[in-house]
Amino acid sequence: MKIIVCIKQVPDTTNVRINPETNTLVREGVQSIINPFDVYAIEEAVRLKEKHGATVTVITMGPPQAAEALREAISLGADDARLVSDRAFAGADTLATAYALSCAVRHLGGDAKAPAGGVDVILMGRQAIDGDTGQVGPGVAENLDISHVTDIRKIEEIKDGRIVVERLLEEGYARIAARLPVVLTVVKEINTPRLPSLKGKLAAKKAEIPVLKASDIGADPERLGLNGSPTQVMKIFTPPKPGGGKKFTGEPAETVGAFLTELAAAGITIRKR
Amino acid sequence: MDPIRVVVQNCVGCNLCVKACAYDAITMSGPVGAREGKATAVIDLVKCTLCGSCAEACKRYKAIVITRTTFKGQDVKAHSGICVYAEHRRGKLASVVPEIVGAARELQKDLSAPVSAILVGAGVRRYTEELLSCGVDEIWMIDDPSIGDFDEDVHSELVAQVLLEKKPEIFLGGGTVVGRSLLPRVAAKILTGLTADCTELSIDPSTMFLRQTRPAFGGNIMATILTQNHRPQMATVRHKVMKPAEKVASPAGKVVELKHIPIPKTRLEFLEFVEEKTSTVNLVEADVIVSGGRGIKDPKNFALIEKLALATSGAVGASRAAVDAGWIPYSHQVGQTGKTVKPKVYIACGISGAIQHLAGMKGSDMIVAINSDPNAPIFDVAHFGIVGDLFQVIPELVKRLENGT
Numbered sequence: 001m002k003i004i005v006c007i008k009q010v011p012d013t014t015n016v017r018i019n020p021e022t023n024t025l026v027r028e029g030v031q032s033i034i035n036p037f038d039v040y041a042i043e044e045a046v047r048l049k050e051k052h053g054a055t056v057t058v059i060t061m062g063p064p065q066a067a068e069a070l071r072e073a074i075s076l077g078a079d080d081a082r083l084v085s086d087r088a089f090a091g092a093d094t095l096a097t098a099y100a101l102s103c104a105v106r107h108l109g110g111d112a113k114a115p116a117g118g119v120d121v122i123l124m125g126r127q128a129i130d131g132d133t134g135q136v137g138p139g140v141a142e143n144l145d146i147s148h149v150t151d152i153r154k155i156e157e158i159k160d161g162r163i164v165v166e167r168l169l170e171e172g173y174a175r176i177a178a179r180l181p182v183v184l185t186v187v188k189e190i191n192t193p194r195l196p197s198l199k200g201k202l203a204a205k206k207a208e209i210p211v212l213k214a215s216d217i218g219a220d221p222e223r224l225g226l227n228g229s230p231t232q233v234m235k236i237f238t239p240p241k242p243g244g245g246k247k248f249t250g251e252p253a254e255t256v257g258a259f260l261t262e263l264a265a266a267g268i269t270i271r272k273r
Numbered sequence: 274m275d276p277i278r279v280v281v282q283n284c285v286g287c288n289l290c291v292k293a294c295a296y297d298a299i300t301m302s303g304p305v306g307a308r309e310g311k312a313t314a315v316i317d318l319v320k321c322t323l324c325g326s327c328a329e330a331c332k333r334y335k336a337i338v339i340t341r342t343t344f345k346g347q348d349v350k351a352h353s354g355i356c357v358y359a360e361h362r363r364g365k366l367a368s369v370v371p372e373i374v375g376a377a378r379e380l381q382k383d384l385s386a387p388v389s390a391i392l393v394g395a396g397v398r399r400y401t402e403e404l405l406s407c408g409v410d411e412i413w414m415i416d417d418p419s420i421g422d423f424d425e426d427v428h429s430e431l432v433a434q435v436l437l438e439k440k441p442e443i444f445l446g447g448g449t450v451v452g453r454s455l456l457p458r459v460a461a462k463i464l465t466g467l468t469a470d471c472t473e474l475s476i477d478p479s480t481m482f483l484r485q486t487r488p489a490f491g492g493n494i495m496a497t498i499l500t501q502n503h504r505p506q507m508a509t510v511r512h513k514v515m516k517p518a519e520k521v522a523s524p525a526g527k528v529v530e531l532k533h534i535p536i537p538k539t540r541l542e543f544l545e546f547v548e549e550k551t552s553t554v555n556l557v558e559a560d561v562i563v564s565g566g567r568g569i570k571d572p573k574n575f576a577l578i579e580k581l582a583l584a585t586s587g588a589v590g591a592s593r594a595a596v597d598a599g600w601i602p603y604s605h606q607v608g609q610t611g612k613t614v615k616p617k618v619y620i621a622c623g624i625s626g627a628i629q630h631l632a633g634m635k636g637s638d639m640i641v642a643i644n645s646d647p648n649a650p651i652f653d654v655a656h657f658g659i660v661g662d663l664f665q666v667i668p669e670l671v672k673r674l675e676n677g678t
Contacts, residue, residue, distance in 0.1 A: 011295045013609075013629070015429075024569040030295070036610065047488075049342070060295040065297075091276045098461055129609060130295065130490055133469035137455035138425070142461035147426045147540040150454040153603075164544070166439045167423075168604065169450050170557045171611075174423050175544035188596075188610065189603040217408040226323070228467030230503035233496050236325040246654035249647065251667040256673060259659055268639060270585040270618050271674050272559055 001054035001149035001158075003045045005057050006124040006140065007038035007079065009062055019177055022165040034069045035102055038124020039076070040186050043193040044155065045123050046077035052158060054120075055079050059212075061089055061097060067209045075204035082108065088214040091226030093104050093130075098139025100224055103217040105144060116144045116181040121163070126185045134185065147184035149176055153190050241265035276339060277323055279314045281305060282390045283336035283628045286311025286565040291335060293330035295490065301393030305506040318620075326494070330364030334367070347465070349442075350594045354379055356441035358393040359404055359412070359431065359491055360451055362422045363546065366400045368558065369447030373510050375518035376474055377445060379481070383476035389413055389422030389441060393431045394420050401488070405524035407517075413439060417536050423543045425451070428460040430537045436463060436505060438531075443483050443510055444505040448613075452509050460507050467507040472514050472636075482506065492607040512557060514636060522646075549604060555609065561587030562616045568623020568644065568663055572600035577667050578622060584674040590634075591613065608633035622663045626651025643667065646657075 012033045017197045034042075058073040060066045061084040070081035081116045084104045093098065107118020116122065122141075127134035134150070141148030153173060154166040159178045168187050196204070214224055222228060246262060248255035264269065276487035284458070291299045291314065298320035301540035303313035308471050314336065316327075328337040353375045360367040381639040387410040395418045395568070404412055420427055432455065436444060444459075446452040447476045447584060448470040451573075460467035460598045473486035477499070483506040501507040511666040548557070556562055563585065565578040575589070582589045607614055609629040625632060625651055626642070635654060642655035643663050659666055 011490075013493065032297070034342045041317060063298075063317065065320070085319060087318055089322045090321060093466065094457065094482055095460060095464070095466065098457075123477060131459075132470075132491070134453050134490060134611065135460070135467060135469055138454055138457035139461040142429075144457045148454070148458070149541070151450050167603075171555045172546060172548040174546045176423060177544055179540045184435075184669040186604065188606075212393075230464070230500050231468055231498050233323060233325045234484070234499050234503065235497040236496075237495050239492065239495050244653045245658065247647070247652060247655075247658040249659060249660040252661050252669040255659045255661055256669040261669075262664060266639075268618065269589075270620075271677065272584055272586045 001048070001052055001121065002119045003048060003054050003056045003121045003123065004119050005038070005041050005045045005056065005058045005073070005107060005120065006070060006101055006136070007042065007058055007060045007073060008035045009033070009060060009066040010128055010130040011033045025052070025103050032065070034066070034072055035125055035128045037127060037129070037186065037188065039193045040188055040190050041077060041123040041125050042073050042076050042126055043191045044186055045121070047191065048121065048158070049077075050157070057081065059084055059101070059108070061085070061092070061100055062105075070209050071204040071207060072196070073202040074207050076202055077197075078196065081207065081209050082212050083209050084212045084217070086095045086214040088224045091229060092224065093229035093231045094133050094135035094139060095226055095230060096228035098136045099228060100214070100217070100219055101136065102140045102143030103219040104212055105140065107212065107217040108163045116146050120180045122181070124185055126184075126187050137183050137185040143270060144181070144183070146181045146183065147178050150184045150185045152184045155175055155184075155190075189205060275318060277318070277321055278338055279316060280336045280338055281313050283307055283334050284313035285334055285336070285632075286313055287334070289330040290314050292325035293326045294326070295326065295405045296322055299327060301390065308338070308488065309447065310658070314452075319434070324496070335347070340450070342511050347502070347504045349502065349504055352440045352442040354386045354389055354439075354443070355384065355438070355443045356439070356442040356454065356505065358446035358455070358585050359390045359400060360447050360449060361394060361400055362451070365401055365449055366398075366506060367449060367508070368403070369449055369452070369512045371407050371517035372512070372515040373445045374404070374409055374449060376510055376515040377443075378408055378518055380476055383478075383482065386442070387411060391432055393428055395539050396424065401424040401528050405521050405526040408519070408524070410462070410526045410584050412526065414528055414530050416530065419536055421539065421543050423451075424541050425455045425458055426541045427537055427539045429462065430536060432457050433462040434534045437529060441505050444507045448511040456507060456509050457458060457597055465503040465505060465507055466507070468498045469509050470511050471508045471510050474508065474510070483508070488632060491629045492635065512614060513532050513560045521553045544647060545641050556588045556590055556612050557603070559588035559614070559676045560617045561620070562590045562607070562614055562634075562637075563587045563591030563620045563622065564592060564624060565601070565622050566592035566599075566624030566630075567594040569595060569600065574664075575601055580671050581622070584671045585618070586590055587620070592627075592630050621651050621655070622667060624651055625649045626654065
């Protein structure tokens, strides 16, 4: 089985702060990390490999420094990695990104006649924490003309080219079977990622990470980067700062009473009906 | 021309852009610019995502210019009207649908174009009445027993066919699990732009383009996005943000059945739907949510949160810290990497209020915070804050709610 995991290197938004005076992002000291959801996708790929036997290749589209994220993925158990990097990708929105990644998947699969180039499973996190769109997964699937299932919380089985998964929905989950190849996006519930092993760390250190350029993956330049991106950011602004309301301090008997009185005065009831 | 460039003669080497860039794409390594002895900014195009933060930071000097080059697109003028995706499953129209119809009808005021809805599935005629009563002018319906729920393979193909035939200029879907899976697939089929999870939509008065505004970076910044040359302009809309459409007294819209569009074969197979047993899980629909965070300290203390939830007929939520600690399943997580909720009342217990948590609950009508740290950021967004030990405050609150005092 051939598995490809698509990851993204993102700024650790948990540490991004806003400078209250200039109202701009404070980036200093913010590290680049593997998008947290993608770590679960890597782990799931490694588990599939352990269970069914497979090769796990991790790819990312990004600048040269994103190779660090790929090395980390190898330390977590991936077999090898490719960096999809080219000036032609600059300014790509989700449509152009999905197109470029699908070209890379097909290229890595190597079998021009097979769907998705002969790759069986393409895994990624449900969304990246910097953009929060979650649009690349379905886009990759469409470009490869294979099906996709988002928000996977469990892979039940893979047998005879058929995969059964559980998909997390608002009010429960659905069990769905898909034919391989398939694109799956995963939620955190799916597993508990392992820590890098010593063997993994050594492999990561030694690993060569080849760079794939636009011409290597046979991509149409018209559909890449800014050229291939229908959406454009027109304006960035910081949301208005919240004000903060009424605060009650003191003994619980007093604060709770005062709070309930105020709440009633505001015309709101929270008591069970 | 590069899509983003530095106007060297304007750059004073102030470093503001370097700090503003979240992608480490700018260095002060260019030739001397407007100020003697100061190097100017150089932008690494490979790292740059064209997010615009640097240009915003450089407003005063106007030294960073982003060029929105035009590229091939569809014939914009041939498209008109606002269309919504009528998501449904298990015999019900999704609760986000009246909200996106409401948003569409607001846009209609500026565009004076009809509002239509795409409705595909098996036995979907039963939803037409509700849609028309929301003020939809035309329903484009494909009703076929072979179309299954939860099948974005088939739904996306049919929706794309309808869009190509009917050519609306705007197409909106819900920011639900299904909407955020289906619309990207549709956009990739018909090669147009899609903006995820918008919280604000409006029409640009000069160009009449759809301005799509959404949070990014865990709610740290807002971005307004345009799709200039491609149609339809597609967006998913965050649930519980837009006002639901007001019901019209005598619906005048009509249903158009599109029988000529062939139903494609599916590669997916729906096996079963399993509803989460606890009534406290459906956070997205709940009127009251009681959430616990790190301050709960121990998984068994979640019983306290459940008690308060019971006393308020609320659902139980949690912060990422509580979920990561394994105290409660992920399906309860509220925040950027969990669910976005907008209840009437949100009660945060022992949650400090990291920006990622706030991103998921800031839209609540009323926020109540219970925390022992008077300086916790959660108090900045709370309408009412109780400073105190939650192990004393919650029992007191439960007692009073139960006694009706």
